[in-house]
Amino acid sequence: MNLERKARVLIAKPGLDGHDRGVKIIARAYRDAGFEVIYTGVHQTPEQIVNAAIQEDVDLVGLSCLSGAHLYLFSEVMRQLRERGADDITVIGGGIIPKEDVPKLREAGMKEVFLPGTSLAQIITWTRENIKLK
Amino acid sequence: MKLLNRVLKGDVRAAAQLIRSLEDDVPEAVAELKDVYLHTGQAYIVGIAGAPGAGKSTILESLIDIFRKGNMKIGVVAIDPTSPLSGGAILGDRLRMQRQGADEDVFIRSLASRGWKGGLSKATMNTVHVLDAMGKDIIFVEAVGSGQGEVDFARIADTSIVTLIPGLGDEIQMMKAGIMEMADIFVINKAEREGSDNLRMSLEAMLSMTPHQPNTWQPNILLTEAILNKGTEQLAKVILRHKDFLISSNKIEKCRRRRAELELTAAIESTLHHHLETMSGCLLVKLIDDLVLRKTDPKSAALKVINLPEQK
Ligand SMILES: Nc1nc2c(ncn2[C@@H]2O[C@H](COP(=O)(O)OP(=O)(O)OP(=O)(O)O)[C@@H](O)[C@H]2O)c(=O)[nH]1
Ligand SMILES: [Mg+2]
Numbered sequence A: 001m002n003l004e005r006k007a008r009v010l011i012a013k014p015g016l017d018g019h020d021r022g023v024k025i026i027a028r029a030y031r032d033a034g035f036e037v038i039y040t041g042v043h044q045t046p047e048q049i050v051n052a053a054i055q056e057d058v059d060l061v062g063l064s065c066l067s068g069a070h071l072y073l074f075s076e077v078m079r080q081l082r083e084r085g086a087d088d089i090t091v092i093g094g095g096i097i098p099k100e101d102v103p104k105l106r107e108a109g110m111k112e113v114f115l116p117g118t119s120l121a122q123i124i125t126w127t128r129e130n131i132k133l134k
Numbered sequence B: 001m002k003l004l005n006r007v008l009k010g011d012v013r014a015a016a017q018l019i020r021s022l023e024d025d026v027p028e029a030v031a032e033l034k035d036v037y038l039h040t041g042q043a044y045i046v047g048i049a050g051a052p053g054a055g056k057s058t059i060l061e062s063l064i065d066i067f068r069k070g071n072m073k074i075g076v077v078a079i080d081p082t083s084p085l086s087g088g089a090i091l092g093d094r095l096r097m098q099r100q101g102a103d104e105d106v107f108i109r110s111l112a113s114r115g116w117k118g119g120l121s122k123a124t125m126n127t128v129h130v131l132d133a134m135g136k137d138i139i140f141v142e143a144v145g146s147g148q149g150e151v152d153f154a155r156i157a158d159t160s161i162v163t164l165i166p167g168l169g170d171e172i173q174m175m176k177a178g179i180m181e182m183a184d185i186f187v188i189n190k191a192e193r194e195g196s197d198n199l200r201m202s203l204e205a206m207l208s209m210t211p212h213q214p215n216t217w218q219p220n221i222l223l224t225e226a227i228l229n230k231g232t233e234q235l236a237k238v239i240l241r242h243k244d245f246l247i248s249s250n251k252i253e254k255c256r257r258r259r260a261e262l263e264l265t266a267a268i269e270s271t272l273h274h275h276l277e278t279m280s281g282c283l284l285v286k287l288i289d290d291l292v293l294r295k296t297d298p299k300s301a302a303l304k305v306i307n308l309p310e311q312k
Helices: A021-032 A046-055 A070-083 A099-107 A120-130 B003-008 B012-023 B027-038 B056-069 B124-133 B152-156 B171-175 B196-208 B232-248 B252-278 B281-292 B298-305
Strands: A008-014 A036-044 A060-065 A090-095 A112-114 B044-050 B074-080 B089-091 B106-112 B138-142 B159-164 B185-188 B220-223
Touching (some): A046 A070, A060 A070, A070 A090, A090 A120, B124 B138, B185 B232, B281 B298
Parallel strands (some): A090 A112, B044 B138
16 A cells, blocks of 8 residues: 555445435544545435545545435446446445345446444455555 | 536536546646636636634635625635644635535535645635636635745735734734735725724735825725624625726736646646656666765756756
């Protein structure tokens, strides 16, 4: 990891459910670990998320979904990133996601999906090891 | 292709990457800046400042909608504070500007202050330049939500907006130096709250203490409820009126010079700083020796380092 460059991450929550406690906790954890966190909150459309990721030139997008619509929403974010030539951005996901959906999300291009019970420290460590700072 | 060529064609990804690399002082990007600069100077720059949570971002969301109806291309540079403890930051201004989240002609960029003083960040002007080169007509710069002393937003802006809310202070705050002196437009946001009329009256009283000179701009006071888009149409009109005033009185030239001056001094400072950090250790050690032995004094030693003749 190139230490000269500051890591930037986008934390967003696509879809209709409005619980933002979890994403706020994640955003703070990244901040406390020295990341610059663009926090766009809840009710994001995939298009808004992709636009924000590109304009903010982030290294990583963290998506959260509790509503059960993750397969559609996450895949749609991945599709639009690809369409706009921005699929070099690392995307991870979390929330209430059944284990059997993980392979499908990976196939859609997500680098990692964190299941309930993952600690904040694990997520931060994973991020440090896996994002490529240009 | 160089990033700049793509930026000039309006390529969002290229612009975002150039902004990022400039912020991180990547040498190739810094080299491109020379050419970027030649393509700037067209955009109109509006600065907005005020206490944390006064509603700056919400006001911008509403203003952007209004200017988009006039088909103007918009850039936003929004600065939030860097944590002095971790070096990280939560950049949350974008959260308030959701309506434009899918509009191709609105480019919003969040920056962390990274310890920069004055309410902006070191990368602010370069970000403005890239957006300018991209063809944005208006660029809004939202300063870190702050107190009274951070006035750089007004030094880089053509039109400076100071956002106030009822209930934070009294007449004494109005008399204090700082951002209150910098406003072309005062906005009293959250005007539905108790105290907004009192606030307006104290502001008017403050402004009436400076006698109105002919051919100068008399700051306006506007009441808004940004969250309901109330009063922001009027604010947009006044911004355009101020712009017309600057152009017709040729005071816009003064804004450009002020901006150039701020950039020049910042560039000199950072160049010196860089010079100092990369300077051969030997010279520093030698000068420190000389200081300890009282062969020289700090000021003379400093002049020697930056290669200036001793002052008489
Ligand atoms: N009651 C009321 N609330 C408002 C109004 N305008 C904005 N708000 C709310 O005030 C809060 C802060 O608004 P922001 O736009 O984020 O304020 P800001 O000045 O950009 O804040 P910082 O960037 O953190 O300094 C949000 O919860 C807004 O919804 C208003 O006219 N009335
Ligand atoms: Mg804000």
